[in-house]
Amino acid sequence: MEAFDPAAGHPPLQPLRFSVLGPLRAWLGDTELALGSPQQRAVLALLLLRRGRAVSLDDLVDGVWDDDPPPGAVPVLRTYVSRLRRLLEPDRAPGRPSRTVVSLGDGYALGGRDTVASDLDRFEDQVHRAGLRQAAGDHRTAAQLLRAALDLWRGTPLAGVPGPYARSERTRLEARHLHVREAWLRAELALGRHSAVLPDLVALRDAHPLREDVCELLMLALYRCERQAEALEVYATARRTLAGELGVEPGPSLRALHARVLAGDPATDGAPATDDPRATEDPPADGEPPDPAPRTPVAYTSQLPADLPTFTGRRAELDRVARLLPAEGHPDTAVVALVDGMAGAGKTTLAVHWAHRVAHRFPDGNLFVNLRGHDREGSLDPADALTVFLVALGTAPDSIPDGLDARAALYRSVLADRRVLIVLDNGRDADQVRPLLPGTPGCLTIVTSRNRLSGLVVGQGAHPFTLGLPTAAEAREMLTRRLGAARVEAEPEAADDIVGLCARLPLTLAVVAARAAHHPEFRLTDIAGELRESHGSLDAFTGGEVGTDVRAVFSWSYRALPEESAGLFRMLSLHPGPDIGTAAASALAGVPRGRARALLAGLTGASLLTERAPGRFVFHDLLRAYAAEIAAAEDTGDRRRQALLRMHDHYLHTAHHAASALDPLRRMLPPPEATTDSAALRFNDRKNATAWLRTERYVLRPVVEHAAAHGFHDHAWRTAYALDVYFNRLGFWQDLKEINTVALEAARAVGDLTGEAYSLCGLGFAHAQLHHVGEALAAQERALELFEKSGDLLGQAHTRRALGYRANRTGAYGVALGHYDRARELYRAGHDPGGEASVLNQVAWTYILMGEHDRALERCERGIALYHEIGEAYGEASTRDTLGYALHQLGRYEAAVGCFEASAALFREIGDRYLEADVLRHLGASCRALGDPGAARAAWRGALALLEEVAHPEADDMRASLRALDAGG
Structure with a gap:
C-alpha cells in the first residue's frame, strides 16, 4: 500500500447519539439535531435500525411508502439521504464521500460504528448482561440491569415516524419491551419482592388480559403475599376472558400453577414475602425454586432465507399446513410440522414460503438451519446447530456449555415462554432433529426431510405429511412463471409434453426451464423432443433420490x-x-487460451455454463455441485491438485504484473518462479491492469481464501500483497481487511516473517480506514517490529507511512510528522526517491489538516520536482491534486484550478478513472468558488460519468452535488 490518496484525510467524526425508544431524536456531540420531515425521519430510522447492513432503494421505498410511493420516489429518497449526510456530518469536506451514510451497491448503510450509539443499543446490552446474570443465579444484578434497561424508554418507540417499516418495528419493539418487563418482574419475584411488584403486575395484567405469562406472575405474587383467594380469582378471571375472547382454556403452565395454589403446595411459596433489598436469593431449604427458571431475554433474530420469487401452486399443501396452526391469539400450543418427500419435490421451497407467511405470528424471531442430512460431506452435528442458534438468540459464545445434552437444555431454557419460528431443513433422522426442538409451547417448528421421521411422530407428536408431486396444472404454472405466459401459450402441447417428461418434479422443471429461458430462440417442441430422445430418461424422476434424478437431467448434456x-x-x-474468466479457465484446464475459449463456448452451447458477460462464465449452483461430484469420481486427487496449482499460479503472477503496472515505483516482492504453465497475463499500462482488476474484483478475495484453505499458503499472502495497491486506491477497505487477515494466517502457517510483516501492514492500514484505531495500531507496530528485526529498510519505511496515515486519521498530527520524517530517512537509506516523494505528499496533506497551508505548498513543490525528475506520472498527479487543495484552502482558486486540471490530465493519461474523477470533484469545487457554475457543472458531470463507468458507490454523492449546484444556480 504505497499509494495513499492525498484527499482521503478526514477530521475525526463527531459522536452521534440516537434515541428510538420514544420519539426519534439525534444528537451530534451535545447538540440536538432537527431531523427534518417525517419521511426523512423514516429513512433515518430504517438505516439506523439496520445499521451496518445495506438497505436497497427498493427496501427504502417500501419502508417509507409501502405500495403507494409518490412519483419520483427514488430521487426523493436520494434527496433525503443527501440532507441526512449534511446533517449528520457537517464537517465533511466538499466532494468527499460520506462516512456516516455510505453508498453500498444500489442502496445505503449507516456507517461510523465507532461513533454511533443509540438507546436501543444500550437497552439490548443491558438486557443481554441481565440474561447472563440470571443464568448465573444472580437475580439481584439481573433485576437492576433490567430495570435500568426499562428506564431508557421514553414512550412509544419511533413515535411520529411514518411508514410500514416504522410500524412493524414499533410493534416488534413494544413486544420486546413487554418481554423485558416480564423478565424484570420474574427477577423481582425471585428476590422475594412480591408485594413491591404487585401494582406493576396488576397494571400489566389489565393492559394484557390475554397474556397468560402475566396472569401467572400475578398469581405467584398474590399467593406469596398470603392472598390465596385473590390469586385464585386471577385464574378464574383469566379463564373467563380466554374462553370469552378466544374460546380456549388456559395453557398447561397456568393450569399447573392454579392446581398448586389451590392445593397450597409449599413449593409455590418461594422466597419470603419481603421488600427488604437484602432478601435472600436462595430458595427455602425444604422447597424447590419458586419460579420456573427466569428466561434469558434474547435479541430478535431473523434467519429465514428469501422466499422464492417464482413460487406458485401448492395450494392444497399450504391449506393443509395452515390448519396445523391454532387460530390467532393461541400462542401456547406447541406445533411440530414434519414435511417429508422425495428429493427435488420442493420441500425446502414450500417450508420457507409457509414460514414467511406465518412469521408475523412469532414476534421473538425465526431460526433456520440446513442440517445437510444427505450431504456428501456429512450432515451437521446437532451440537453445532445448537451453538449457532444460541449465539443468534443472544447467548455469549463463552457461556455455551460443552456436550449435546447441556446445550440442548440451555436452548430449551432460552426458548421457554418465547414465540419463535424454527425451520430445520433437510434433517437426516429423528436423533439429529430431536435436540433442536423447543421444550415448551409457543413455538412452531417446521422440519423437512427425505425420510419419514416416525420417531418424531411417536415421541414428539409431530404432524407429518408427505409432499408429493404438484398437479399437472400446477407444474405447468411453474413453467409459465419462469418462461412467461406468451411463450407457453404459443406452444401449449409442447409445454404439456415438457411437464410430463419431467414427471412434474419441481427441480427438473426448473433446470429445463432455465435451459429454455437461456435460449429464447429455441422452440418448446424442440426442447421436448430432446428430452424424449435423451439417454438419461426422465422416467427416473418418478421416484428415487435427487442425486440420481439430477444426474439424469445433467448427464443428458x-x-x-x-x-x-x-x-x-x-x-x-x-x-x-x-x-x-477465459484466462483462469485456461490455467485450470492446462490448455492454451484460444482452445479454452472454444471449449467454454461449447459448454455454454450445451447449457452447462452461462456466459453472463463477454468472457465471463458462471455455473448454476446445482451444475457446480454435479461437476464437482463428477470430478471427484473421474479425476485423481493429483490431477485436481495440479489444476489448482496452475490456477493459483495464474492469479498470483497476474496480480503481481497488474500491481507492477499500477505502481511501477512500488517495491514489489517478486513471486517464486511458476512451476506450471499458468497462462499469467501481462499488462502494457495501468489502464489494462486496472480493467483486469476491476473485472476480477469479486473473484480475487475468494481466491486468496481458497489458497490459504487448501495449503497454498505462499500463494495466499503474496496474492494479497499484490492486491493491496488496487484495493487501497479504490477504497475497498473491507476487502483489504479480509484478504490481509487470511494472508496473515497463511504466512504464519509457513513461518514466513516477511509475509507476516507485509500482511500486518496491509491489515493495519485497512483497520485504520475502517476506524478500528486499536487494531490498526497493534498490527502496524507488530509489522514495524518484524521489519526492524529483519533489517528491511523499505519495509520499515512502508510501515512508518502507514503509522503516520493512521495518526492523521486520529488527529495526532505531530505523531504523524514524526513517522513521516523517519520514513524519509529510511527511503533515502534504501535509495528509493519515489518513496521519499510520496512522503513529501503525505507531509503536505498533514499540514493541510493542521491548517498550515503555506508549509503544505512548499512540500508539494519539492515532491512534484522529485517525481518529475524520476518520471513518475502517478505520484506527480497525486501531489498536484494536493497542491491544488492547499491553494483552494488559501482562497487562490485560479491557481488551484490550474493544478487540478494538470492533475486530471495526468490521471486521464494514466487511465485511472477513479482518481481522475476525484480530481474533477475538487476542480468543480474551485470553479464554483470562482463564481463559474458552468465550469463546475462540467467538471462534476465528467466526474459522475467516470464514477458510473467504474460502478463506484460515490456516484450518488456526485449526483447530489450536481443537484445542489443546479438548485443554487
Missing part, C-alpha cells in the same frame, strides 16, 4: 460432450469465485 470439454467442465467446479 454432459455425456454428449467431447472428452476435452468434459474435462474442463469438471475442472471448473474447483474454481472458488462467483464467475471465471
